[in-house]
Amino acid sequence: MFKKTIFILFLFLSSLATAQDASEKILDQFNDLANYIPKSLEKDTIYTPEIRISKLPFNSISSVKLHNVIRHFSTLTPKEITWLEKKISTLAIALHAEGKYFLVGQIGGAGGCHAEGLIEILYLNTIKITRLNFCHGCTDSYLDKEFVEIFNSKMYQLLHIKRSDLKTHLFYGTYTGKGKNASKIELTLTKERIFTLQITKNDAVEFSEGIWKNENDTLILTSKKVNQSNINTFELNAVKFRLKNPYGKSKLLKLAPKKWKLKKIS
Structure with a gap:
């Protein structure tokens, strides 16, 4: 002992x-x-x-x-x-x-x-x-x-980085929803201010990755098209979403021209 x-x-x-x-x-x-x-x-x-x-x-x-x-x-x-x-x-x-x-x-x-x-x-x-x-x-x-x-x-x-504000952390997470012609959309926003956006339609996948920032409750996505033979990528130029119900079941509403509705899942 x-x-x-x-x-x-x-x-x-x-x-x-x-x-x-x-x-x-x-x-x-x-x-x-x-x-x-x-x-x-x-x-x-x-x-x-x-x-x-x-x-x-x-x-x-x-x-x-x-x-x-x-x-x-x-x-x-x-x-x-x-x-x-x-x-x-x-x-x-x-x-x-x-x-x-x-x-x-x-x-x-x-x-x-x-x-x-x-x-x-x-x-x-x-x-x-x-x-x-x-x-x-x-x-x-x-x-x-x-x-x-x-x-x-x-x-x-x-x-060239926008400072976080009181609402920045409310955007973190993954959002899913449906777009035009029943396409499936998945958007992920990381703490590192990087986003990935994937749109799936009829087994075809389009992908975009870039930088995000927020101005109060408005999300702004910016990316460049990448030439990759095995991935269909697309460019986003200051595409805006509005954050709704940030302290509950959060949603992102894409502003004109194509109005997507994305629901936060994680």
Whole structure:
């Protein structure tokens, strides 16, 4: 019994050590990414007598984030605020130019912070994006508000990706229905903003795949025709649907000219 207890305790301590090692690796990776300096900003000389925010460089995500916090504890002039916000956009531009696509976010609050949530990998419009989530407490998330908004807005703009809104997640899923001449339609919208549309009629299949976005409760599909010998594909140019009953049995109604009615099944 004693040996069995020792063995169980050994396994427990080993699992704790493994988990700790994994967390430390995530923290190290997070710090490396947050402190990465784009080559174009390595020699960033930013301090002038007119701008008295800091003599430290504004050339990494962590340093720019830190400087944004200062605005909440100092009385900055309108010129200094404009200058600071331009630095945030400049950092996003420099990272994008090197093919380093970042978004920033926040975790924490009453639920606390865990290393596993610090780094997220997203795929939007087939683009791989790394989101760095900074930890905050229950009352201090407002300190990063401007930094998160400006940096993310600029990165989305550079990537030509429309930002999600409060209704974007309501579109996720698969929809089916019938179109003209009893054709069967299946539309799938993924979290990565990719859609697949398949129309089947008399054993013949037409297929389209592309990028989707939403503007409030309007879905917009855009794709290009792909020349493949074994698949009949077609192009969609900003084809619009209206989302109905988003909090219940959702439906998508295709706007003119061909009015399809698709029901969400998953």
